Amino acid sequence: MLLKIAVLAGDGIGPEVTDQAVQVLETVASRFQHQLQVSKYAVGGAGLQAENDPLPAQTLQGCLAAQAVLLGAVGSPAFDHVPGPLRPEAGLLRLRRELGVFANLRPAVCFPSLEDCSPLRPENIRGTDIMIVRELLGGLYFGQPRSTQGEAGQREAVDTMRYSEPEIERIARVAFELARGRRRKVTSIDKANVLDCSRLWREVTVRVAKDYPEVQLNHMYVDSAAMILVARPADFDVLLTENMFGDILSDQAGGLIGSLGLLASASVGGRVALYEPVHGSAPDIAGKGIANPLGTILSTAMLLRHSFHLEKEAAAIESAVAAVLQAGNRTRDLVASGQPFLSTSEMGGKVREALARKI
Ligand code: IPM
Ligand code: MG
Numbered sequence: 001m002l003l004k005i006a007v008l009a010g011d012g013i014g015p016e017v018t019d020q021a022v023q024v025l026e027t028v029a030s031r032f033q034h035q036l037q038v039s040k041y042a043v044g045g046a047g048l049q050a051e052n053d054p055l056p057a058q059t060l061q062g063c064l065a066a067q068a069v070l071l072g073a074v075g076s077p078a079f080d081h082v083p084g085p086l087r088p089e090a091g092l093l094r095l096r097r098e099l100g101v102f103a104n105l106r107p108a109v110c111f112p113s114l115e116d117c118s119p120l121r122p123e124n125i126r127g128t129d130i131m132i133v134r135e136l137l138g139g140l141y142f143g144q145p146r147s148t149q150g151e152a153g154q155r156e157a158v159d160t161m162r163y164s165e166p167e168i169e170r171i172a173r174v175a176f177e178l179a180r181g182r183r184r185k186v187t188s189i190d191k192a193n194v195l196d197c198s199r200l201w202r203e204v205t206v207r208v209a210k211d212y213p214e215v216q217l218n219h220m221y222v223d224s225a226a227m228i229l230v231a232r233p234a235d236f237d238v239l240l241t242e243n244m245f246g247d248i249l250s251d252q253a254g255g256l257i258g259s260l261g262l263l264a265s266a267s268v269g270g271r272v273a274l275y276e277p278v279h280g281s282a283p284d285i286a287g288k289g290i291a292n293p294l295g296t297i298l299s300t301a302m303l304l305r306h307s308f309h310l311e312k313e314a315a316a317i318e319s320a321v322a323a324v325l326q327a328g329n330r331t332r333d334l335v336a337s338g339q340p341f342l343s344t345s346e347m348g349g350k351v352r353e354a355l356a357r358k359i
Contacts, residue, residue: 001035001308005025005039006063008041008042008059009043010044011044011075011088011286012283014044014071014074014281016291020347020348021348022070025300028355031358032312039066042056043055044089044092045076048082048088053091054094059095063098064272070300071275072277073281075088075089075283096137099274100270101273103171104136105265106133108256109130110128119256120233126234128234130253131178131182132241133171134250135241138162138243139244140161140244141243142243143161169204173211179212185237186238187220189221190245192219205219233253233256250263260279264295264299265299266302266303275300276296276299277295277296289344290331291331293344293351300317301313304317317351320354321354331343
């Protein structure tokens, strides 16, 4: 099969981790006899530097012409002071919107060999296997109006949270469909005791649930969900939520399973799907060769599964990662300070070796 993939390395540790992930894809392609065609484009701060645009037209065209997009990370302190639409992050948001990827899937699974990396006691993190379904194109991230106005010292800023019934319904359906193939539990997170958006959210999810009688739906306020996620993470199966709550809770889930560096994501439902690790550009460790590439490598497994229906290939990457961790290999984020660890490329190399050995 020909695999046409647009790779947007982006900023900070983005280039280091995507480089390892692309090499893993090359190994998979040669083992399973696929032809990999990678085209690289600039995004975020890299796009600003090259084209003065965090999402250059060429990048968007390249993504739309590809069968899947793999992105590293965006965000750079060099551009912290530029106006909103010219921030690196604005490029990523525009890309998500242009691709139409409204459903962001963020699995948070506790690897048995990493139980000790969690800040929780092993018996509390054990068995955690959550699929976060985050709405990606609505809410506070995109709602209009938004502005900052007024005289210095007296300025006012406005952001708008807005959701329509069809927007809620389509993301709820994604969550219920996924739950069917899992433990058949959807926990919908909202703030229905305060927000109109959340009350509408709850109403629509209840309505959608009627089409999935085999799936159990329960609701939780986001504050309570943040607490239960720390107290009993293994209770969650599919966690359905709006854009901003999903952004926050998915980082929390990363912390719980040992490192945000392990989390992969798939953004689907649009013209071309987008795959990216959940972590950001981590400017503090960029260029040092110590970032964890596993979140991006696991994102390539999601890419092969969702965009190409290559289940065997996806599973091969996932078992290679599990085997490498089981064998005790760790990047810096997974060890106590002072303990030895592997570099980004050494970790990527271990995964490729495991893949080649057909573990
Ligand atoms: C994420 C990131 C992005 C988001 C930023 C970089 C815009 O935090 O993918 O979780 O908030 O969606
Ligand atoms: Mg985030």
